[in-house]
Amino acid sequence: MRTAFIEELTAQARINPAIFLVVGDLGYSVIEPFAAEFPDRFLNAGVAEQNMAGLAAGLASEGFHVFTYSIANFPTLRCLEQIRNDICYHNLPVTSVAVGAGLAYGNLGYSHHAVQDIAIFRTLPNLRLLSPADPGEARGAVQWLSANPCPSYLRLGKAGEKHLYSSPPLSPTPVVVQPGNPDVALVATGSVLSIALDAAALESAAGRPAPTVFSMPWLHPASPATTAALRSFKHVICLEEHIREGGLREMLASLLPRSIRVSGLALPSDATVAVGSQNFLRAAAGLTATHAQQLILSRDDDA
Amino acid sequence: MVRPLMIPSTDLAAGIRHHALRMVSAANASHIGGVLSMADTLAVLYSGILKVFPDQPDHPDRDRFILSKGHCCAGVYAALALRGFFPLSELDSYGMDGSRLMTHISHKVPGVEFSTGSLGHGLPFALGKALAARRKGLPWRSFALLSDGELDEGSNWEAILLAPQHQLDNLVLIIDYNKIQSLGAVSEVIELEPLRAKLEAFRWAVREVDGHNHAELHAALSSLPFSKGQPSCLITHTTKGKGVDYMENQIAWHYRAPNADLLAKALAQLEQNPS
Numbered sequence: 001m002r003t004a005f006i007e008e009l010t011a012q013a014r015i016n017p018a019i020f021l022v023v024g025d026l027g028y029s030v031i032e033p034f035a036a037e038f039p040d041r042f043l044n045a046g047v048a049e050q051n052m053a054g055l056a057a058g059l060a061s062e063g064f065h066v067f068t069y070s071i072a073n074f075p076t077l078r079c080l081e082q083i084r085n086d087i088c089y090h091n092l093p094v095t096s097v098a099v100g101a102g103l104a105y106g107n108l109g110y111s112h113h114a115v116q117d118i119a120i121f122r123t124l125p126n127l128r129l130l131s132p133a134d135p136g137e138a139r140g141a142v143q144w145l146s147a148n149p150c151p152s153y154l155r156l157g158k159a160g161e162k163h164l165y166s167s168p169p170l171s172p173t174p175v176v177v178q179p180g181n182p183d184v185a186l187v188a189t190g191s192v193l194s195i196a197l198d199a200a201a202l203e204s205a206a207g208r209p210a211p212t213v214f215s216m217p218w219l220h221p222a223s224p225a226t227t228a229a230l231r232s233f234k235h236v237i238c239l240e241e242h243i244r245e246g247g248l249r250e251m252l253a254s255l256l257p258r259s260i261r262v263s264g265l266a267l268p269s270d271a272t273v274a275v276g277s278q279n280f281l282r283a284a285a286g287l288t289a290t291h292a293q294q295l296i297l298s299r300d301d302d303a
Numbered sequence: 304m305v306r307p308l309m310i311p312s313t314d315l316a317a318g319i320r321h322h323a324l325r326m327v328s329a330a331n332a333s334h335i336g337g338v339l340s341m342a343d344t345l346a347v348l349y350s351g352i353l354k355v356f357p358d359q360p361d362h363p364d365r366d367r368f369i370l371s372k373g374h375c376c377a378g379v380y381a382a383l384a385l386r387g388f389f390p391l392s393e394l395d396s397y398g399m400d401g402s403r404l405m406t407h408i409s410h411k412v413p414g415v416e417f418s419t420g421s422l423g424h425g426l427p428f429a430l431g432k433a434l435a436a437r438r439k440g441l442p443w444r445s446f447a448l449l450s451d452g453e454l455d456e457g458s459n460w461e462a463i464l465l466a467p468q469h470q471l472d473n474l475v476l477i478i479d480y481n482k483i484q485s486l487g488a489v490s491e492v493i494e495l496e497p498l499r500a501k502l503e504a505f506r507w508a509v510r511e512v513d514g515h516n517h518a519e520l521h522a523a524l525s526s527l528p529f530s531k532g533q534p535s536c537l538i539t540h541t542t543k544g545k546g547v548d549y550m551e552n553q554i555a556w557h558y559r560a561p562n563a564d565l566l567a568k569a570l571a572q573l574e575q576n577p578s
């Protein structure tokens with residue numbers, strides 16, 4: 001996903017002279033082509049995320065649309081107050097880009113697990129929170145941002161995510177990835193969309209109607225109106241690589257009518273004790289297609 | 304199990320390099336360059352300088368050692384295992400599914416004080432520990448090992464400002480000055496020079512050594528504090544990737560893990576030129 005991001009950012013920078021990229025001493029073998037093509041619109045701020053976010057706000061206040069780039073929690077939590085005060089409060093066009101959403105850096109350890117960011121960033125004023133599921137959605141997010149510069153957080157996966165579907169241009173509404181059962185919706189944000197699609201395939205293979213699969217690359221701001229497409233379902237099942245608190249499921253539960261059952265799979269809020277690959281940690285947390293299937297088949301709100 | 308009380312620092316350094324290379328290779332993990340640059344410092348610290356109790360990792364009288372450049376934990380895990388804090392065989396689980404040996408240092412591992420991984424957290428924490436020892440009148444010391452790229456972080460300079468204010472001469476900052484960070488040479492990204500003069504201007508007592516010369520390391524670390532009433536800073540001039548010719552001063556080895564062939568080559572070089 002990071003390659004799709006940087007390719008699209010480079011393409012946009014060719015037609016949009018406001019785009020400026022600031023990296024926090026990260027992006028080896030990813031950002032070099034951008035730096036080479038636009039040396040005047042590139043800066044390595046060093047391992048100094050507070051300064052990176054603060055100076056990005058300053059650049060933005062003078063007309064640039066700044067993308068700050070780092071991994072995991074460094075471009076987000078490490079400089080949260082700069083994002084809150086300098087960027088969001090002043091409503092300046094800075095996009096904080098974090099590579100490695102969720103457990104993508106699984107074996108690097110808890111410091112590198114980006115699993116609270118959705119909850120935190122949903123509370124910031126003026127901010128758009130974009131969480132693409134695949135390289136196509138990542139490109140769509142960059143295109144939208146380039147056309148609509150604003151305080152924003154782009155939550156990217158890492159590398160090697162598969163192309164999952166041909167996504168429409170980004171909009172605030174959930175996207176139907178695969179039509180299916182009109183009563184049950186599987187709604188995913190981020191690269192766990194692949195788990196939703198796997199669960200749907202397992203249901204089809206079992207001879208049952210597969211749920212309708214949605215992707216939500218646009219997470220925030222959301223309203224009853226932007227999520228209207230989900231109102232016709234009886235059961236909405238959320239998949240997110242984020243702790244349960246403050247994430248997609250809590251958001252949809254607060255926006256949808258109470259008559260709709262909202263359940264989902266998320267990560268436990270406890271810090272990990274052991275490490276492992278993204279797939280290992282997802283499985284350990286029950287963030288798998290078979291667990292999604294169990295929810296599809298379940299009746300009570302037991303998840 | 305009978306363990307030798309003390310291992311010569313050169314043997315420990317060779318062991319740290321050997322195990323760390325095997326670990327990152329098996330786990331396909333990054334950051335071997337910065338492990339090799341600090342291996343000699345670690346070896347000197349863990350062969351007599353630091354007061355440690357392998358059988359009682361949390362012994363109250365221990366010196367506190369904090370690895371702030373947490374991405375280089377393979378070296379510390381190896382040193383701890385070689386000193387008997389946990390079985391050497393556990394090193395094989397480094398970064399593997401279900402392991403507690405996260406590839407950024409974890410306080411769940413015996414002998415590890417503090418989890419890091421996000422740069423710029425170790426020195427403020429070590430300062431807090433030094434302050435606690437001072438307020439409680441306890442004799443142990445607090446060490447923080449930082450990388451040079453990490454000095455970009457403002458949090459370090461906040462701690463560097465504060466420590467002399469409280470005359471924390473039980474606080475020791477060690478800088479692994481290998482002159483390379485993630486995207487380039489330190490001098491190209493954010494020049495630190497004149498580093499010694501900066502720290503002295505901030506009222507630290509500073510010494511500089513060749514970070515691969517055990518005699519120099521030992522002499523400096525045996526004479527702490529460098530000046531009574533001042534926090535001590537040891538700048539260790541090092542080579543990223545030290546000991547493996549194809550890794551030395553190569554930024555790629557901040558990221559790459561050696562495959563089986565390259566690992567064999569590296570281990571053979573260590574055999575020929577033990578530090």
Ligand SMILES: Cc1ncc(C[n+]2csc(CCOP(=O)(O)OP(=O)(O)O)c2C)c(N)n1
Nearest residue numbers: 025074337420421422450451452453484485
């Ligand atoms: C706050 C924070 N920002 C970014 C990173 C990503 N990162 C890991 S290592 C590193 C820099 C590597 O250079 P240096 O700090 O000099 O370490 P060494 O050469 O000793 O390995 C960076 C930017 C991080 N771990 N923490």
